[in-house]
Structure formats: C-alpha cells, structure tokens
Amino acid sequence: MNYLLRRLLAVIPVLAVVAVIVFLLLRLAPGDPAVIIAGDTASAEDIEHIRQTLGLNRPVVEQFVGWIGQILRGDLGTSVFTGMPVAEMIRQRVEPTLWISALTMAFAVVFAVPMGIIAAWKAGTWVDRAVSGLAVAAFSLPVFVIGYGLVYGFSTQLDWFPVQGFKSLSDGFVPFIRHLALPVISGGLIYMALLARMTRSTMLEVLAQDYIRTARAKGLSSQRLLLRHALKNAAVPIVTTIGLGIAMLLSGVIVTESVFAIPGIGRLTVDSILRRDYPVIQGIVLVTATAYVLINLITDLLYGLFDPRIRY
Secondary structure (H helix, E strand, C coil): CHHHHHHHHHHHHHHHHHHHHHHHHHHCCCCCHHHHHHCCCCCHHHHHHHHHHCCCCCCHHHHHHHHHHHHHCCCCCECCCCCCEHHHHHHHHHHHHHHHHHHHHHHHHHHHHHHHHHHHHCCCCHHHHHHHHHHHHHHHCCHHHHHHHHHHHHHHHCCCCCCCCCCCHHHCHHHHHHHHHHHHHHHHHHHHHHHHHHHHHHHHHHHCCHHHHHHHHCCCCHHHHHHHHHHHHCHHHHHHHHHHHHHHHHHHHHHHHHHCCCCCHHHHHHHHHHHCCHHHHHHHHHHHHHHHHHHHHHHHHHHHHHCHHHHC
16 A cells, blocks of 8 residues: 555646646747747737737746646647637547557557567477568568558458448447558557567567476476466566557557547547647646556556565
8 A cells, every 4th residue: 555655646746747838838839839830820809819818928837837736627728720628629539539449558568578478488490480580570670650551451352341440349340440450450560570579579588587497397388387476477568568559549540540540639639730739738648648658557567466675
C-alpha cells in the first residue's frame, strides 16, 4: 500500500509540469498568438475577438490560473474553428483511436511474445534466424509504407478489406473488424517486431541462469520451464516494453489514421494543426500526455506482480 501511495503521489508533480508545458505551447510561440491563430487574411476585429476569447489580453499568471481552473472542471476550452467544446470534440473522436490502440496492442502481444520465446528456446537455429529477420524487416519499414502496401494488396487488388473509414462495433462485428484489420496490422507489425526482439533477448539471459539449468536437469517439461520459470522472471523488461509500446501507439496512431482516413484523435490532431486551432491542440496534447503518465504508472505498479522485491 505504501508503494502504491508513493507512486500515486509521484504522478502529481509530473502532471503539474505537463500542464505548464501545454499552457506555454501557445504563449511561447514567436509573434502574437492571436495573429497566428487568425491567419494572415484576418481582420483586426477577428484578431481582437480571438484574443478576448482565449483571454490573451490578460496577464499570463491570471491566464494560467483561469486555465487550470477550467481543466479541473473538465473544461478543455472551445475550438476557434468550430466553436465546439474541445472535450466534446475529443469524446466524439476517441472511440476509433481506443479500438485501434487496444487491438494493435493485443495483436502485437499475442504474436510477439510467443515468437520471442520460441526464438530464444531455439537460439542459433533457422527458427531464431527467421524470427530475427522478420523482426528487423518489420521494424525497418515506416508505418505509412506498410499501410499503403496493405491497402494496395488487400484492398485494391484483392478487395478483401475497405480502403478507408471506420465502423463502430454497434454497426456489426464483421464491418467493425473489416475496417480495423489493416490499420491494426500496419501499426502492430512494427510494435510486434520490437516486442519480439526484447522478449528474445530477455529470455536468452534468463535461460542462461543456473536455476534454469537445474530445473532442466530435474526433468521439467519445456512448457513448464519456459512459462513458469523463465517467462515469469523475464516479465519485467517485457512489461516495460509493452508500456513503452502503448506510448508509441499514441503517436503512431496519427499516421495510421491519416493513411486509412479514420476519424480518430490522430486525424483530429492533424486537422487542428492545419487549421491552427490551438485550443484543440492544447487539449489533445494534455489528454495524451496524461494518458502517457498514467500508462507509466500502471506499468510501474505491474512490476510488483512479477517481482515482489520492487515493493520494498
């Protein structure tokens, strides 16, 4: 309980620093923020309206205190371009991003961890070389290259999957899976390569330990030796890689959603940048950074499940 409390308290200053950085994103930009948001063709009245709407005519400290108060009430501000609350815009776009992230993570873990275990168990054989070669090839290709390749092969040529768009699970399971299959695979291959290499490397170190040789000498089956003894002791670096991979997904989803025209958080980020909609950009950065901090917290807490010594 003390370990959990300490970790929770450590999150507070991190989130405070994140809030300050997000707030200063607009204020530290060169030039007048209102002019940057309004664009080159805006009139003086439009610029003044934006300045008053965003509170840029007030002292910086007063702006920050007011902004923090809004954040604590769940108010992320209002879009300059659409006039909608930023929180509502994020809520409308969050479902595709969450599904892509969750399914990409599941896809990568389900395939990468067994591949890494088998490669370590068969180290030096053709199986190990094949897994390592596939991992290097997948990790070397950018997400958009994999995405466009999958679109060309499975959508344009074979017509198995739709080229773009998103269908909610409420629209039916088959349309839901058909629209998410290619985005999940294109994003999951790179993460799967990273996780497979980490699993293999960690498992090789564990399999070389004396207690593994002792367990093997006692006649333990390969399955029990790998899963109960080796994998459990190699779990901490693997869990760390999974946590880092989730953070990679949060940034990589921008490319994935752009390639497949999926109306998620990534697409909203691109549109907001092109429109210079700073309140939306601030809201997205704040939400994403908070999610990243919480993912790191959960990852730290999971360490205790695999290595009780960490609690102390």
